[in-house]
Amino acid sequence: xxxxxxxxxxxxxxxxxxxxxxxWTRNCDFLNFDFEDSVPQSQKVHARTLVAHxxxxxxxxxxxxxxxxxxxxxxxxxxxxxxxxxxxxNFPKAETAEQMRHLDRLITEAERVQGIRPGTVRIGAxxxxxxxxxxxxxxxxxxxxxxxxxGGTGYDMSMDMGVEMFVGFDQFVYNRGEGALVAMALGxxxxxxxxxxxxxxxxxxxxxxxxxxxxxxxxxLRAGSGLHPNTVEPQNVGLTPTPEEVQAAQRLLAYFRxxxxxxxxxxxxxxxxIDQYEAARATELLEWSVLCAQKDAQxxxxxxxxxxxxxxxxx
Amino acid sequence: MEPFVRRSHLLVSARDEAQVAAxxxxxxxxxxxxxxxxxxxxxKPAVRTxxxxxxxxxxxxxxxxxxxxxxxxxxxxLAASVWPGLTGVVLxxxxxxxxxxxxxxxxxxxxxxxxxxxxxLSIIVMLDSGKGVWNIRxxxxxxPRVCSVGLDExxxxxxxxxxxxxxxxxxxxxxxxxxxxxxxxxxxPVGFSHPAxxxxxxxxxxxxxxxxxxxxNLGFAGMLCVHPAWVEPCNHAQTPSSERLDFYRxxxxxxxxxxxxxxxxxxxxxxxxxxxxxxDERARITLALWERCAxxxxxxxxxxxxxxxxx
Numbered sequence: 001x002x003x004x005x006x007x008x009x010x011x012x013x014x015x016x017x018x019x020x021x022x023x024w025t026r027n028c029d030f031l032n033f034d035f036e037d038s039v040p041q042s043q044k045v046h047a048r049t050l051v052a053h054x055x056x057x058x059x060x061x062x063x064x065x066x067x068x069x070x071x072x073x074x075x076x077x078x079x080x081x082x083x084x085x086x087x088x089x090n091f092p093k094a095e096t097a098e099q100m101r102h103l104d105r106l107i108t109e110a111e112r113v114q115g116i117r118p119g120t121v122r123i124g125a126x127x128x129x130x131x132x133x134x135x136x137x138x139x140x141x142x143x144x145x146x147x148x149x150x151g152g153t154g155y156d157m158s159m160d161m162g163v164e165m166f167v168g169f170d171q172f173v174y175n176r177g178e179g180a181l182v183a184m185a186l187g188x189x190x191x192x193x194x195x196x197x198x199x200x201x202x203x204x205x206x207x208x209x210x211x212x213x214x215x216x217x218x219x220x221l222r223a224g225s226g227l228h229p230n231t232v233e234p235q236n237v238g239l240t241p242t243p244e245e246v247q248a249a250q251r252l253l254a255y256f257r258x259x260x261x262x263x264x265x266x267x268x269x270x271x272x273x274i275d276q277y278e279a280a281r282a283t284e285l286l287e288w289s290v291l292c293a294q295k296d297a298q299x300x301x302x303x304x305x306x307x308x309x310x311x312x313x314x315x
Numbered sequence: 316m317e318p319f320v321r322r323s324h325l326l327v328s329a330r331d332e333a334q335v336a337a338x339x340x341x342x343x344x345x346x347x348x349x350x351x352x353x354x355x356x357x358x359k360p361a362v363r364t365x366x367x368x369x370x371x372x373x374x375x376x377x378x379x380x381x382x383x384x385x386x387x388x389x390x391x392x393l394a395a396s397v398w399p400g401l402t403g404v405v406l407x408x409x410x411x412x413x414x415x416x417x418x419x420x421x422x423x424x425x426x427x428x429x430x431x432x433x434x435x436l437s438i439i440v441m442l443d444s445g446k447g448v449w450n451i452r453x454x455x456x457x458x459p460r461v462c463s464v465g466l467d468e469x470x471x472x473x474x475x476x477x478x479x480x481x482x483x484x485x486x487x488x489x490x491x492x493x494x495x496x497x498x499x500x501x502x503x504p505v506g507f508s509h510p511a512x513x514x515x516x517x518x519x520x521x522x523x524x525x526x527x528x529x530x531x532n533l534g535f536a537g538m539l540c541v542h543p544a545w546v547e548p549c550n551h552a553q554t555p556s557s558e559r560l561d562f563y564r565x566x567x568x569x570x571x572x573x574x575x576x577x578x579x580x581x582x583x584x585x586x587x588x589x590x591x592x593x594x595d596e597r598a599r600i601t602l603a604l605w606e607r608c609a610x611x612x613x614x615x616x617x618x619x620x621x622x623x624x625x626x
Binding site (some may be wrong): 013016036037038039040041042043129130131133134135155156159160161162163164167169171173174175177178201202203204227 | 529
């Protein structure tokens with residue numbers, strides 16, 4: 001499967017029409033329409049009828065579309081959620097490999113019914129409980145549809161661990177480590193984040209979001225997400241390599257090629273030791289930079305088209 | 316297993332008669348009479364004979380009473396400890412699930428012989444070897460009697476050849492594993508944030524409060540205290556603060572209103588917070604925990620009152 005660019009994204013209740021209808025204007029890399037915690041029990045059935053409309057709205061902005069289903073109702077949710085245009089089904093509070101295998105079977109059937117190319121709809125397994133952390137490896141390896149993985153942090157996890165959320169130290173350090181190890185051992189994209197102290201828990205803090213995104217980029221991490229529109233641009237910018245970083249990577253690779261031609265494996269550039277690991281890091285950064293540019297172009301095209309269409313209908 | 320409130324477990328050497336006599340006065344949720352490290356081998360037989368009488372003394376303030384034993388001497392320790400009034404044992408030295416199964420079988424036998432309801436005695440496992448930490452899942456799920464698990468940090472240091480240092484927590488991974496595995500298996504994680512586990516000699520009251528709260532926010536739900544000065548900070552840190560109760564009650568009220576209107580994402584007035592299912596759930600859990608703590612505190616206060624009147 002192609003590498004996904006998911007620097008920024010918003011999760012929103014699929015049954016709140018004004019959010020869904022404006023979602024394409026947010027310039028997110030992905031939109032995650034929710035069936036789960038932000039949808040009241042009485043609206044669950046109605047929510048399942050709203051996916052086609054949400055896809056159309058979201059795609060106007062060039063975003064990838066994902067649907068977060070309920071862990072309690074996969075049998076009812078999956079046939080409603082898997083429509084052409086949906087890239088990924090997110091499964092919250094994943095706790096066992098059997099849940100993933102069951103979800104995989106449901107998606108396989110839905111792909112068949114909808115005429116979607118078999119095996120292309122991904123699974124996002126969200127670890128949000130201690131049992132999920134304990135079973136990380138089994139969960140992440142349960143389906144080839146799982147392409148990315150991270151350890152459990154956040155609100156549900158803090159509740160299951162009995163800890164407060166914003167205490168000024170990282171209560172989730174073990175979970176992050178476990179998630180990163182499992183992702184790397186299985187060759188999945190690690191979508192976790194570094195820890196930055198946050199004592200307010202303001203989900204719309206663009207300054208802190210930017211800081212975190214930059215710290216993640218410097219640590220080689222590529223993924224973001226969010227609940228508030230203020231988080232989108234700081235992540236789009238903060239997770240994209242800067243022109244200086246791109247230039248430095250190009251210089252490094254040119255130098256490494258010279259070394260290679262001379263039959264050497266290690267040298268020094270600007271006081272830094274350059275070897276195959278540094279070269280691999282630079283190669284990844286350049287690839288990532290190209291993918292970011294492609295995604296930005298795709299979003300800009302889609303949004304220009306949507307604006308033109310909107311102007312036409314208004315005229 | 317019944318939900319219990321066991322924020323503080325006060326460890327008292329069964330050898331020290333003055334300490335045992337005063338053990339009920341410190342307001343601990345549980346008192347642990349130690350037959351293990353603090354009792355020299357030569358004295359163990361004599362100290363064992365005093366356990367039966369020590370149990371009701373330790374319980375006078377409403378505490379649950381445990382005896383700390385070790386796998387190697389388990390049979391003699393258990394035979395001396397299993398009497399009506401005992402809540403369970405704190406077990407050191409377990410490194411496999413089979414170690415726990417063996418203790419559980421001995422407990423069943425003694426329950427039968429001594430007129431104690433079957434299956435009621437609990438086991439708190441204190442892991443003290445690399446093998447034990449590695450096998451934590453099979454150890455804590457080996458028996459439904461296992462209610463809690465923690466690290467014996469001092470012995471783990473000895474076992475792993477670690478020289479304890481206050482600036483450096485050698486057990487970041489081990490503690491994370493204990494917290495995750497125990498909560499995943501619905502057992503209570505017992506422990507302290509560094510350095511309180513390895514350096515419990517702390518004179519500063521505020522520092523004790525801070526470390527107890529930090530332990531709670533690391534994910535531990537109770538602490539094993541080697542000194543009575545830790546009991547109050549631990550009870551306090553593990554009890555939801557009463558200032559937040561109104562906030563949680565209001566959260567539940569607003570969420571119920573929102574649900575009635577057909578929405579499950581409700582802004583909390585005057586904050587950036589959104590109330591959704593997990594936020595409401597946390598409010599529910601916290602209020603329920605507060606009530607259980609309040610009930611436990613009332614029961615202890617009543618027992619203490621009775622004991623003081625009697626003496």
